Amino acid sequence: MRLITWNINSLRLRMPLLARLVEEEQPDIVCLQETKVPDPLFPAEDVAALGLPYHVYKGMKGYNGVAILSRHPIETVQNIPDWCGRDDCRHVAASVQTPSGPVLLHDFYVPAGGDxxxxxxxxxxxxxxxxxxxxxxxFREIPPARSILVGDLNIAPLENDVWSHRQLLGVVSHTPPETTRMSAWIATGFTDAMRHIVPEPEKLYTWWSYRNRDWRKSNRGRRLDHVWLTPDLMPSLRDIRVLKDVRDWSSPSDHVPVVLDLDL
Structure with missing residues (x-):
């Protein structure tokens, strides 16, 4: 199974980029964040034309929004929480059938947190x-099993997940109140699969600010996008790739896709 997670920063605006990504990578599942499209306007036919006819999505006008797009049938998970009582479209989940049994897939978009x-x-x-x-x-009350959690979690938890640990300790996304909380969240039953494939101290980023004119030269990135697996799925992990070159595509998102390959 090939899964891609990507903060697309407007699905309708970047539909051509999604089409190119699907053509080049041939994923089974695509998890998107910041789709920025209310449910009645979700471009289901356009997405189906890409070979992804099965959808689970939750969106609103202009902000937030998450979607799971699949080449194969998936089942929506009901009764997930309304986080913080805001109904602001930051989490969807689906059950995915695989030859080795069902897998539960969570797609999250965590609040950015301001400045x-x-x-x-x-x-x-x-x-x-x-x-x-x-x-x-x-997750502590309902320990996860055979689960994948992906998305833009808006926290760069480790020292080498940011371009300068020292300079960003006081910057939202890398502060101790955030990173300690992310450690506690992972400890509910997940493994940081990206850092299993690319262990520290290697730098690992998925986001580069629009403010950097030459983002590649300055390389002031952060790892805000994540892939977590429960330990029972870790033996199935084959590879994870950060598609850095997508940041150079026409009218790109400030995030790049992350590709997960599993042998399930």
Missing amino acids: IPDPDLNDKFAHKLSFVDEATNW
Whole structure:
């Protein structure tokens, strides 16, 4: 099974990029974040034309939005939480049938958190911390098995997940309140599969700011996009690739796709 996770930063705007990605990589499943499209306007026919006719999605106008697109039938997981009581379209889940049995797939878009890393001064940062706390408690109460969690989690947890650990310790996405929470979330029953394939101290990024004119030369990246597997799926892991060159495509997202290959 080949799975791609990507913060596409507007599905309708970047449909040509998705088409190129699907043509080049031939994925079985694509998990998207920041689709920015309300459900009645979801381009289901256009996505099906790419060879991905099965969909689970939740979206709203202009912001957020997540979607799972599949080449094969999938079943929507019902009764997932309304995180922080906001109904802001940040999580969908699906059950995927494989020859070795069903796999549960979670697609998350964690709040970015604004600019000020102080929950008393910044409601967006408070929301982010609360979101991660709620997700952690939920997975702790229902320990995951045969599960994959992917998405834009908006936290770069490790020292070499950012271009400068020292300079970014006080910058939202790499602060201790965020990174310690992510460690607790992973510890509910997941393995950081990307760092299994590319262990530290190698630098590993999936996001480069639009503010960097020559993003490749400055290379001030962060690993905000993640792939987690439960230990029972780790023997099936074959490869994970970060498609860095996609950042050079026409009108790109500031995130690049991550490709996961499993032998299930």
